[in-house]
Amino acid sequence: MRRRIVITGMGVVTPLGTTIHEMFQNLIAGKSGIGPITRFNAKSFPTTFAAEIKNFDLAKFVKDPSPWKNCGVNSCFAAAAAQQALEDAGLLDNTKVDRTRFGVYLGSGEGIQDFNNMISMIARAYNSETRSLDCVKFAAEGLKHFHGGHEAEQELHTTPAHLAQYFCLEGPNFNCLTACAASSQAIGEALEIIRHGDADIMLTGGSHSMIHPFGVTGFNLLTALSTFKGDPTKSSKPFDLNRDGFVLGEGSGMLVIEELEHAKKRGAKIHAELTGYCSTADAFRVTDSHPEGRGAIACIAGAIKDSGVAIEEIGYINAHGTSTQVNDRVETLGIKKVFGDRAYKTPVSSIKSMMGHLIAAAGAVELITCIEAMRTGILPPTMNYETPDPECDLDYIPNKAREHKTRNCLSNSFGFGGQNTSLVVSAFSN
Amino acid sequence: MVVSLRRAVITGIGALTPLGINGPSFHKALIEGKSGVRGITSFDASGLPIRFAGCIPDFDAKNYVDKKDRKALRVMAKTIQLAVSGAQCAINDSLVDKDKLDRTRFGVIFGAGLIASELNELADAAVLSSSGDPIKVDLEVWGHKGLEVIQPLWMLKYLPNMLACQVSILHDAQGPNNSITQSDVASILALGETYRLLCRDRGDFFLSGGAESRINILSMTRHSLFEDLSTNNEHPEKACKPFDKNREGMVIGEGTGVLAVEELEHAKSRGAKIYAEILGFGAAFDQKKDGSGVARAIHAALNESGIDPSEIDHVNAHGVGCKLADRREAQGIRSALPKTPDVIAVKSAIGNLGAAGGLVELVASLEAFQTGVVPGTLNYENVDPDCPVPVLRASRELKKNCVLKVSMCQTGQCGAVVIRRWV
Amino acid sequence: MATKEEIYAKVSATLIEALNVEEDEVKPTSTLQGDLGAESIDYLDIVFRLEREFGIKIPRNELFPEAVLQGDPDIVQNGKVTPKGIEELKEKMPFADLTEFAKNPEVNNFSDLFTVALIARYIEGKLAAGKN
Numbered sequence: 001m002r003r004r005i006v007i008t009g010m011g012v013v014t015p016l017g018t019t020i021h022e023m024f025q026n027l028i029a030g031k032s033g034i035g036p037i038t039r040f041n042a043k044s045f046p047t048t049f050a051a052e053i054k055n056f057d058l059a060k061f062v063k064d065p066s067p068w069k070n071c072g073v074n075s076c077f078a079a080a081a082a083q084q085a086l087e088d089a090g091l092l093d094n095t096k097v098d099r100t101r102f103g104v105y106l107g108s109g110e111g112i113q114d115f116n117n118m119i120s121m122i123a124r125a126y127n128s129e130t131r132s133l134d135c136v137k138f139a140a141e142g143l144k145h146f147h148g149g150h151e152a153e154q155e156l157h158t159t160p161a162h163l164a165q166y167f168c169l170e171g172p173n174f175n176c177l178t179a180c181a182a183s184s185q186a187i188g189e190a191l192e193i194i195r196h197g198d199a200d201i202m203l204t205g206g207s208h209s210m211i212h213p214f215g216v217t218g219f220n221l222l223t224a225l226s227t228f229k230g231d232p233t234k235s236s237k238p239f240d241l242n243r244d245g246f247v248l249g250e251g252s253g254m255l256v257i258e259e260l261e262h263a264k265k266r267g268a269k270i271h272a273e274l275t276g277y278c279s280t281a282d283a284f285r286v287t288d289s290h291p292e293g294r295g296a297i298a299c300i301a302g303a304i305k306d307s308g309v310a311i312e313e314i315g316y317i318n319a320h321g322t323s324t325q326v327n328d329r330v331e332t333l334g335i336k337k338v339f340g341d342r343a344y345k346t347p348v349s350s351i352k353s354m355m356g357h358l359i360a361a362a363g364a365v366e367l368i369t370c371i372e373a374m375r376t377g378i379l380p381p382t383m384n385y386e387t388p389d390p391e392c393d394l395d396y397i398p399n400k401a402r403e404h405k406t407r408n409c410l411s412n413s414f415g416f417g418g419q420n421t422s423l424v425v426s427a428f429s430n
Numbered sequence: 431m432v433v434s435l436r437r438a439v440i441t442g443i444g445a446l447t448p449l450g451i452n453g454p455s456f457h458k459a460l461i462e463g464k465s466g467v468r469g470i471t472s473f474d475a476s477g478l479p480i481r482f483a484g485c486i487p488d489f490d491a492k493n494y495v496d497k498k499d500r501k502a503l504r505v506m507a508k509t510i511q512l513a514v515s516g517a518q519c520a521i522n523d524s525l526v527d528k529d530k531l532d533r534t535r536f537g538v539i540f541g542a543g544l545i546a547s548e549l550n551e552l553a554d555a556a557v558l559s560s561s562g563d564p565i566k567v568d569l570e571v572w573g574h575k576g577l578e579v580i581q582p583l584w585m586l587k588y589l590p591n592m593l594a595c596q597v598s599i600l601h602d603a604q605g606p607n608n609s610i611t612q613s614d615v616a617s618i619l620a621l622g623e624t625y626r627l628l629c630r631d632r633g634d635f636f637l638s639g640g641a642e643s644r645i646n647i648l649s650m651t652r653h654s655l656f657e658d659l660s661t662n663n664e665h666p667e668k669a670c671k672p673f674d675k676n677r678e679g680m681v682i683g684e685g686t687g688v689l690a691v692e693e694l695e696h697a698k699s700r701g702a703k704i705y706a707e708i709l710g711f712g713a714a715f716d717q718k719k720d721g722s723g724v725a726r727a728i729h730a731a732l733n734e735s736g737i738d739p740s741e742i743d744h745v746n747a748h749g750v751g752c753k754l755a756d757r758r759e760a761q762g763i764r765s766a767l768p769k770t771p772d773v774i775a776v777k778s779a780i781g782n783l784g785a786a787g788g789l790v791e792l793v794a795s796l797e798a799f800q801t802g803v804v805p806g807t808l809n810y811e812n813v814d815p816d817c818p819v820p821v822l823r824a825s826r827e828l829k830k831n832c833v834l835k836v837s838m839c840q841t842g843q844c845g846a847v848v849i850r851r852w853v
Numbered sequence: 854m855a856t857k858e859e860i861y862a863k864v865s866a867t868l869i870e871a872l873n874v875e876e877d878e879v880k881p882t883s884t885l886q887g888d889l890g891a892e893s894i895d896y897l898d899i900v901f902r903l904e905r906e907f908g909i910k911i912p913r914n915e916l917f918p919e920a921v922l923q924g925d926p927d928i929v930q931n932g933k934v935t936p937k938g939i940e941e942l943k944e945k946m947p948f949a950d951l952t953e954f955a956k957n958p959e960v961n962n963f964s965d966l967f968t969v970a971l972i973a974r975y976i977e978g979k980l981a982a983g984k985n
Contacts, residue, residue: 126553417592
């Protein structure tokens with residue numbers, strides 16, 4: 001018999017709240033976390049808005065925030081969400097479980113680059129006439145002005161290392177950065193690590209912030225972000241005909257997942273069971289999804305098959321729903337291909353309409369949203385849904401939360417490069 | 431522990447290293463005691479405290495990638511170009527007929543690191559929006575005029591998941607695809623995850639690899655601020671001294687290592703050349719910073735492999751050449767294997783290839799299986815009682831058929847893999 | 854003022870570089886997507902290079918107004934561009950000859966309009982307008 005894996009702890013730091021309760025209440029109330037960018041002066045960028053986390057203070061979450069003193073917000077969000085998840089799971093105390101059987105698998109993003117320093121140094125070291133950079137000058141400037149501690153924390157492996165070090169998690173330690181699918185894929189692979197027996201408990205999820213000048217520059221150049229000119233809270237419109245790109249969000253979602261017997265033995269509170277996972281690649285193009293959604297179809301179908309849940313039993317789909325033309329069309333197509341007639345009877349929504357796109361962290365926060373939806377019997381809406389798109393014709397729970405009991409949810413995450421991950425989470429019963 | 435009837439074998443090697451292209455020439459240079467650590471010539475490094483590295487001379491991805499696919503190279507930083515080149519070499523070496531592969535069961539799992547932007551690409555925008563004062567950039571000018579002069583595909587060149595994604599696109603690999611970003615242990619974790627995926631029936635053929643190039647002005651400047659680097663500019667080839675009493679820090683290198691990993695029956699049915707079988711994998715976190723994490727990763731890999739420690743020919747160590755890291759590793763190896771086999775440290779000859787390191791180093795052992803000769807470790811002169819492991823100095827004959835590979839990083843992540851020569 | 858031939862030569866050189874194709878593959882009638890293998894991100898790159906090459910500004914959706922065809926049922930029905938849609942395209946793309954396309958206005962054929970000659974014609978128009 002395959003080992004069963006349950007979720008015993010959850011924590012979030014999001015633009016709509018820094019506790020699960022606060023976030024979910026805001027989601028079902030249809031509130032928006034999107035507003036003008038305040039983190040830096042974005043006034044003249046094509047996109048001037050994002051979903052930021054305001055007034056975040058790590059000291060309010062962890063006893064000793066000093067290990068994170070050189071970190072960017074990405075790592076700090078992770079620490080705060082992990083603290084909540086471990087506390088929720090009753091696992092902050094070192095002596096309770098074998099820490100060597102307790103691992104970490106995150107989908108966390110890079111640290112925050114020192115934009116001002118770097119750009120002003122390039123300007124000083126660059127000769128516009130010869131169109132060449134004076135490396136000697138740049139090195140001298142860099143050695144003087146870069147902060148070694150901050151630079152070290154930009155590396156991609158530091159966030160999971162901090163969590164393992166601080167919370168004493170001595171098991172396998174992984175991080176994947178598969179663009180917008182990262183934290184979903186991390187949760188899926190963490191599930192497999194426990195199924196295989198490499199660990200009994202995993203802290204998993206993701207953390208990211210790209211609300212900085214380089215992030216907005218990069219996405220704006222690719223014309224991936226919404227450049228909506230009206231009220232920013234109306235800018236993210238997944239599945240609406242007039243959607244014009246995604247809106248950046250930031251934050252972290254963390255889960256403690258655990259082998260069932262292990263959880264039972266220690267009398268843990270069980271939130272839900274993680275039943276299905278699949279990842280695939282489009283292997284098509286760098287930014288375009290495959291037009292027939294081949295990768296998305298394979299991964300949705302694969303995750304449902306892995307879960308053993310019948311299609312009719314999936315009562316809610318938390319969509320990737322980025323509010324870009326291509327994603328929402330292809331995702332709809334993929335759902336229809338896998339669900340057949342059931343597609344029209346299965347409610348689908350995208351919480352990115354309210355909190356934007358948390359990039360690497362999106363999948364984890366969305367999975368937690370599914371679990372809350374099952375617990376409360378209330379499905380969060382897709383806000384800003386006004387004009388139907390003939391190619392997106394499913395039940396998107398438009399603009400108003402809905403009471404609807406379900407025992408199984410599907411959560412999709414698709415990323416640049418053709419990375420697809422789907423997860424199935426189910427209400428727990430013996 | 432789940433026991434799978436499926437077995438994973440290595441059927442192809444692609445490697446671009448500071449000491450040669452692909453397995454045989456890399457191995458030959460190691461046996462001859464050559465060093466790939468040399469002065470940096472790809473940019474003017476004279477302003478840096480460290481002016482040498484494990485460099486690949488004259489790398490040009492066009493020599494590796496199909497002509498029809500060359501368009502894609504322009505959205506790839508050097509690290510990504512290395513990855514697709516290494517992947518092509520592994521495919522070539524495996525002699526697999528791609529048309530006969532089930533694409534949905536063809537996966538790509540890579541280790542990757544932070545990729546530095548090429549500064550010239552941002553220079554026009556920087557000049558427009560910077561007054562020259564330190565730490566003063568006019569963001570209004572940047573957003574308004576700067577964006578217009580930056581290449582629109584700029585960001586895509588530097589996303590760490592593009593190693594595995596570009597490889598999947600070039601080879602139509604629609605199976606599992608992951609990018610593991612765990613610094614120096616990334617590619618060994620990628621190999622471990624590949625092994626797990628294959629055994630749980632998620633695919634039959636995988637490209638498992640890693641690539642990294644940090645030999646550029648931005649990465650070298652940044653790393654010299656926070657890494658424990660050797661400053662032996664006078665004698666670069668002597669700079670990396672793993673486990674030596676007088677070791678003086680890490681040497682940065684660049685390269686890629688990619689393995690074709692295949693299900694045994696799949697490999698047999700196409701008559702593939704088999705280098706080795708993967709027998710076990712383990713990972714852990716060295717939270718106490720005493721090597722106990724290294725030991726636990728080794729124990730897990732050994733337990734799974736079912737071999738007796740006496741069957742190990744040599745330990746292919748992380749051996750980075752830093753004071754604390756080498757001590758931790760050596761003590762971890764010693765405590766897991768009290769009768770410690772010979773230990774080799776390939777980094778002594780090529781430096782630390784970061785996310786590519788683990789797999790490039792493993793290629794040295796895979797080629798030892800082929801040739802029967804195990805390469806020694808350079809620059810090991812003075813025994814350090816803090817590093818109680820027998821370091822192999824001179825090349826010697828292969829005596830046994832199993833190898834243990836260890837990788838770790840300074841922050842504590844550890845991984846270990848056991849492989850056995852295919853006979 | 855550059856001649857027609859000079860403009861064509863520069864456009865062609867730009868495409869050779871952006872799409873990494875051989876010189877003999879680029880003919881006036883070559884379609885960017887079908888013949889030269891362009892994908893959506895390449896259009897961003899082509900616009901960027903043309904702007905630099907000719908010192909002009911090409912606003913988003915001006916040269917490649919594919920956004921017009923995204924979903925609006927008045928513009929696209931059953932995979933075909935409606936008469937209203939054709940009018941809209943004519944207005945947005947004065948540099949294009951839509952006669953052939955209008956005969957069988959399938960959305961899937963829209964990309965075939967974008968040939969090397971069309972890009973050159975667009976640039977001619979831009980440069981002429983800039984001069985006036």
